[in-house]
Amino acid sequence: MTWRATVLTLFPEMFPGPLGVSLAGKALASGIWELEARDIRASATDKHRSVDDTPAGGGPGMVLRADILAAAIDATNAPASLPRLLMSPRGRPLTQSRVRELATGPGALMICGRFEGVDQRVIEARRLEEVSIGDYVLSGGEIAAMALIDACVRLLPGVMGRPESGTEESFSEALLEYPQYTRPQTFEGRPIPEILTSGDHARVTAWRRAEAEALTRDRRPDLWAVRQKPPKNTTEG
Ligand code: ADE
Numbered sequence: 001m002t003w004r005a006t007v008l009t010l011f012p013e014m015f016p017g018p019l020g021v022s023l024a025g026k027a028l029a030s031g032i033w034e035l036e037a038r039d040i041r042a043s044a045t046d047k048h049r050s051v052d053d054t055p056a057g058g059g060p061g062m063v064l065r066a067d068i069l070a071a072a073i074d075a076t077n078a079p080a081s082l083p084r085l086l087m088s089p090r091g092r093p094l095t096q097s098r099v100r101e102l103a104t105g106p107g108a109l110m111i112c113g114r115f116e117g118v119d120q121r122v123i124e125a126r127r128l129e130e131v132s133i134g135d136y137v138l139s140g141g142e143i144a145a146m147a148l149i150d151a152c153v154r155l156l157p158g159v160m161g162r163p164e165s166g167t168e169e170s171f172s173e174a175l176l177e178y179p180q181y182t183r184p185q186t187f188e189g190r191p192i193p194e195i196l197t198s199g200d201h202a203r204v205t206a207w208r209r210a211e212a213e214a215l216t217r218d219r220r221p222d223l224w225a226v227r228q229k230p231p232k233n234t235t236e237g
Contacts, residue, residue: 003033003156004107005149007142008072010051010114012037014142024150027159033107035149040064043072052115061116069111069122076109083108084128085148086118087141091130094148098131102148103155110148112141174227176215178208 007015015037016028027033041049045068052062073084085108092098102108111118111128123130133144154160181192195207217224 001106002031003103003152005033005035005152006076006078006107006109007035007037007112007145007149008040008069008076008110009037009112009140009142009145010040011112011140011142012039015146017146019146019149019153023159024153027153027156030158032156032158033153038072038076040069040072043068043075045071055116059116063116064113064118064122066119066122066125069118070126073109073111073122073126078109082106084111084126085109085131085145086111086113086123086128087133087144087148088113088117088130089132089135089137091132093135094131094133094151096151099148099151100155103152108148108152110141110145112145114140174216174223175212176220176223178211178215 009015016025016035019025019035020028024033028035041051044051050065051068052064055061055063078084083102083105087110122128131144131148133147138144181196185192185197193207195203198204213224216227
């Protein structure tokens with residue numbers, strides 16, 4: 001079945017953007033997934049087509065109106081079972097396991113916020129799941145939605161050449177990727193680590209595991225701390 005991404009945005013012309021090229025673009029052209037970018041402004045009701053207003057209680061910026069966004073969501077006719085994601089820096093951080101769940105399902109409805117935020121009542125009334133792609137603030141949810149879609153699409157059957165390359169990499173085991181090398185044999189005086197050209201597959205596997213663990217411990221102590229699976233080929237402790 002075709003995986004379906006529906007995006008509600010004030011800037012539908014931003015799509016497909018980067019999702020139209022490379023792996024995701026080829027999969028889009030071949031019908032593995034579908035994309036619909038819908039303009040929230042099409043649900044505006046007044047003659048100025050306004051979608052936002054000043055925050056109740058005062059403060060800077062503008063807030064996306066609950067009634068307009070609710071109408072835009074309802075107009076998609078998305079089934080209640082479809083995940084409804086509101087891209088927002090205050091959302092739950094996106095993880096590879098959530099990406100895997102979303103990629104396994106029928107698709108997602110993604111709502112891209114702009115301005116200072118979205119009226120809280122539509123978040124509750126339409127049961128929106130707030131999702132963040134990291135602890136930094138983008139100028140809108142569109143690039144976050146693209147990141148989420150890209151992460152899902154590459155996991156869809158038929159998108160990646162070797163399916164195992166989707167599971168063996170960073171985060172599936174809560175380990176960062178080991179370093180990779182290819183030709184030339186020597187680059188600016190730096191040779192490829194000798195083990196990798198030794199032909200000894202067991203030593204290569206052990207070396208990669210050790211490198212991945214050292215990187216994870218150094219760069220991502222948070223990942224290292226919650227790592228679930230013990231190494232397969234060695235005894236831990
Ligand atoms: N919109 C603005 N910043 C964002 C972020 N970090 N994640 C998701 N959506 C956003």
